Amino acid sequence: MSSIDFSQFLLPDKLRDEFPILSQLVRGQPLVYLDNAATTQKPQVVIDAITSHYREANANVHRGLYYLSERATSAYEEARQVIANYLNCSSNKEIIFTRSATEGINLLANCLTQKLSKGDRILLTEMEHHSNLVPWQLAAQQKQLILDFVPVLPEQGTLDLDAFEKLLSREPKIFSVTHISNGLGTVNPIEKLVSRARSLGITTIVDASQSAGHKPINVQQIACDFLVFSGHKMCGPSGIGILYGRQNLLEQMDPWQGGGEMISKVTLETSTWAEIPHKFEAGTPNIEGAIGLAAAVKFLKKIDLQRISYHDQTLAKLAAQELREIPQVKIFGPLHQQHPPEYAGILSFSIKGMHAHDVVALADRKGIALRAGHHCNQPLMRRLGAASTARASFYLYNTPNEVNKLVQTIHWIIKNYLE
Amino acid sequence: MSSIDFSQFLLPDKLRDEFPILSQLVRGQPLVYLDNAATTQKPQVVIDAITSHYREANANVHRGLYYLSERATSAYEEARQVIANYLNCSSNKEIIFTRSATEGINLLANCLTQKLSKGDRILLTEMEHHSNLVPWQLAAQQKQLILDFVPVLPEQGTLDLDAFEKLLSREPKIFSVTHISNGLGTVNPIEKLVSRARSLGITTIVDASQSAGHKPINVQQIACDFLVFSGHKMCGPSGIGILYGRQNLLEQMDPWQGGGEMISKVTLETSTWAEIPHKFEAGTPNIEGAIGLAAAVKFLKKIDLQRISYHDQTLAKLAAQELREIPQVKIFGPLHQQHPPEYAGILSFSIKGMHAHDVVALADRKGIALRAGHHCNQPLMRRLGAASTARASFYLYNTPNEVNKLVQTIHWIIKNYLE
Amino acid sequence: MISQDDELYKEVLLDHARHPRNYGVPSHPNVIVESENPQCGDEITLYLILSEDHSTISSSHFTGQACAICTASASMLTTKIRNITLQAAELTAKQFLSMIKRPPDAPSADLSGPLGSLAALDGVRKFPARVKCAALPWRALQQALQQASTGGGTSSLEIRDE
Amino acid sequence: MISQDDELYKEVLLDHARHPRNYGVPSHPNVIVESENPQCGDEITLYLILSEDHSTISSSHFTGQACAICTASASMLTTKIRNITLQAAELTAKQFLSMIKRPPDAPSADLSGPLGSLAALDGVRKFPARVKCAALPWRALQQALQQASTGGGTSSLEIRDE
Numbered sequence A, B: 001m002s003s004i005d006f007s008q009f010l011l012p013d014k015l016r017d018e019f020p021i022l023s024q025l026v027r028g029q030p031l032v033y034l035d036n037a038a039t040t041q042k043p044q045v046v047i048d049a050i051t052s053h054y055r056e057a058n059a060n061v062h063r064g065l066y067y068l069s070e071r072a073t074s075a076y077e078e079a080r081q082v083i084a085n086y087l088n089c090s091s092n093k094e095i096i097f098t099r100s101a102t103e104g105i106n107l108l109a110n111c112l113t114q115k116l117s118k119g120d121r122i123l124l125t126e127m128e129h130h131s132n133l134v135p136w137q138l139a140a141q142q143k144q145l146i147l148d149f150v151p152v153l154p155e156q157g158t159l160d161l162d163a164f165e166k167l168l169s170r171e172p173k174i175f176s177v178t179h180i181s182n183g184l185g186t187v188n189p190i191e192k193l194v195s196r197a198r199s200l201g202i203t204t205i206v207d208a209s210q211s212a213g214h215k216p217i218n219v220q221q222i223a224c225d226f227l228v229f230s231g232h233k234m235c236g237p238s239g240i241g242i243l244y245g246r247q248n249l250l251e252q253m254d255p256w257q258g259g260g261e262m263i264s265k266v267t268l269e270t271s272t273w274a275e276i277p278h279k280f281e282a283g284t285p286n287i288e289g290a291i292g293l294a295a296a297v298k299f300l301k302k303i304d305l306q307r308i309s310y311h312d313q314t315l316a317k318l319a320a321q322e323l324r325e326i327p328q329v330k331i332f333g334p335l336h337q338q339h340p341p342e343y344a345g346i347l348s349f350s351i352k353g354m355h356a357h358d359v360v361a362l363a364d365r366k367g368i369a370l371r372a373g374h375h376c377n378q379p380l381m382r383r384l385g386a387a388s389t390a391r392a393s394f395y396l397y398n399t400p401n402e403v404n405k406l407v408q409t410i411h412w413i414i415k416n417y418l419e
Numbered sequence C, D: 001m002i003s004q005d006d007e008l009y010k011e012v013l014l015d016h017a018r019h020p021r022n023y024g025v026p027s028h029p030n031v032i033v034e035s036e037n038p039q040c041g042d043e044i045t046l047y048l049i050l051s052e053d054h055s056t057i058s059s060s061h062f063t064g065q066a067c068a069i070c071t072a073s074a075s076m077l078t079t080k081i082r083n084i085t086l087q088a089a090e091l092t093a094k095q096f097l098s099m100i101k102r103p104p105d106a107p108s109a110d111l112s113g114p115l116g117s118l119a120a121l122d123g124v125r126k127f128p129a130r131v132k133c134a135a136l137p138w139r140a141l142q143q144a145l146q147q148a149s150t151g152g153g154t155s156s157l158e159i160r161d162e
Ligand SMILES: Cc1ncc(COP(=O)(O)O)c(C=O)c1O
Pocket: A037, A038, A100, A101, A102, A103, A129, A131, A132, A178, A180, A181, A182, A207, A209, A210, A230, A376, B259, B260, B283, B284, B285
């Protein structure tokens, strides 16, 4: 490893104590969890928020006139406020609880295409997660819309901004783009992309699945129309996600799902809708999920999201520096370069002569959790000419020592498998 | 109270010890939770299943090649098996995890109407929850379909079976009906309704939100095509629900939402789908929700669903017997009658001269949690000529003593408010 | 009596709920607003009789079916906005709605303040689900005042959240 | 060596993965099946050369990019189904697939059983995510055998779950 003492800039190792799962042995080795881009571990405060809800406050939300229901309702609505504060929304009505980022994008792909006409275009990028691709394919098929894609420059792993300009001239109605690529760790110049598209009157959507809980996010500064993410990728529970939307746009949109909570007046023939955000929250929501997510946001803010971002990045960079020295290793995305463009704590790589599945299965023998595959990015992988890669993704509880273990394990794998 | 000793038939009071929330005081009084039709409390085994997942096994499911991911995936798929066993499915592929009953019906209202034509009819009933009404209104509007409704006989609170026969002759394509009315406690003759509709080739859907976890459910015996329910109404977490569908029908259906997990091969232009059930589970699912729900099902089966059903019913009947004696009280639904048709543990009533809100707010002063309102049943309430009712709904942890407290409290309210 | 110190069901409120003032349809009202909160089932129709030059509310009445909080709020409203200008009524509505929308833990409203006995409804803040019950008649009044200034007539109003 | 007792990466399996037998495109194959598992990225093309009367497999070959488990499974397949009848190959495929789909805790397969050294792949059961890697070449074979009995030719196959 490098001889610089990074510890003074990094988060303290003792943060790990807050995460009960991290103290376990896996296959007889200490767990080194490096699959944070897929999902993250939960700190005790999040677990406690959920169990306290069950033990003290559980009831259905809205319209209950008794103590527990009032308590559950305020906890649920306070959770909304916590998220609105994190994103710097102008109103907490702009926060809709969904199941996940995926559900948020499906909602948008449905609601925003209602009024589009045959031949209208939607602009995406080649680095989108399947969740920001397949919903648009489904909508495009139904409504005969055309999808365009900003290409990825395979060497840098960044978007081709010249091509972006050209594609804008085709006058798309919607532009949906990821903030951070889960496959490559590329951080897109999101404010620039959004402001360019918005200046042309295009509706803008940001997939913040990999940035939420990893960086500060300010929707007014990004100035996007919509933004989505999932709770489970930021120390929160699974089954809960966020859709942010500008108040005036949400108010104009028709609802997607029907059911309890989202209505005002119902007759057998027709119904009127509740105000936002409830109009988009049909049925009993994931109440403890919202509460757990709010606890996660508070936890992360207390640590400081700027520091978390620096920590993630630094570990990925340290790992990249070491792996770059190994001739059989090929790194994809920004960290492929010595002086990378903006990157996050995600490192994708392959080992020549080995399938990523075998790399990851063998790393598991040493207690290291990596992901192998297309990372729900099949088109991107094809673009990069890689069937699949191995991916290490870092979060606040990872340590330089774990980076060391990763590097040693890659050496061990190469020696034992290839030689 | 009646002098018969019911305790030998009822569930033991000590079951309450399994539910940590029930030992709390509310407004200085022991909590009497009687809003079980809205949501139910969680036993310690369910809370433990969720926290153990967080502390020991948390990872994203599917395709992970490391220890935690394998463990999380098996727990998630075992949960599916537990639900499939509970419902007596022919295959666990028939179980799709949704957010809720509401989401399940929205999925069906979307997928099953894709191939219908203008003027095709869908048959519902006047006692459907908004969740089994509004999704069909939305679909009907988009695809110009016609909704018909089996009327409710206001006195008995049961479906008008003669009218049902007549409405069948209009040749609906889909018939969706609740198993148990959440507003009235009516238990519909579900096998009879379904078999009659199926004999005419109509696709049948059962909303089991009020029966799941309260009775044994056998989808092969009911012989419906689809069935939905929510976890939170049966001792499980919120944010998780079940859609059961016949394997061959699910296989023929196109997916609803797009994203990760539900695809096989993705290109920028088009995608192929994963096998069922994954085809209908887009994005990261509510993993701990599924695990918690399975723990709830095991818990309930161990107690015995038949006994739970008897317990619920008996308490509702005891309460009805007492309340029926009070001149100002009016009971709605089957328990209105001395010798009621089949009923569940749900008792809807009103007090003459009082709005239900006030009844419920005052019951809260004595620690009793009731629900007031339209119970997401606005059309039914209109049919009954009641703007809203108060509702007491019972579950396995309620006791005859709590029935006593309810009755005493109603007396107290009438005396203090009306007199 | 419910309880000496019930923060919601105060005696004065119960009195208005049990014996609503100005309940009934007046002859020749200038403004009618049919308001409802479908989620609760509260329905209140508010009637205003205006002075000849339409600058002042001569009297107001209401009918409808609603809970004690909503009924008392409507009853107290009609006793409060009698023989006052449209502007003064508007101000009262604004003051009332801000009072009941303060945080649950704000200090209690002052019974000797400009809202007078309406301050009895201040306790509703502690019961967030009931805020909209108390607000409904005042929302109807706000709509009625707007209508009054543009010639009167009948309209309806559906409130959802507060 | 990975580890003396690794239940998945056994030495014989690694040997096949590193040095796959019958790897390459034969001239004039009678049957070609291009199989893939898009979720993993495994892609295997299987080639059969049949006897003149199409009753027997004379030899089989494969090409493609896949993980060690899938490559070893394909390599071992091609060494196993040489000079046997279509029926015998079908039976072997069936036996192999049932072996790897037994529960993870079932007793280990017998190396002296009819599957012979294929039993080395039995350990895959303990790693449920890898079952479809081992299965892919055998699914391709099943499709190839069906094709063989109806005149041969080329087809493709996408497998999803196992
Ligand atoms: C960039 C990106 N978008 C969307 C998603 C989908 O998230 P979820 O599966 O939680 O809906 C992911 C997670 O894998 C992601 O990394």
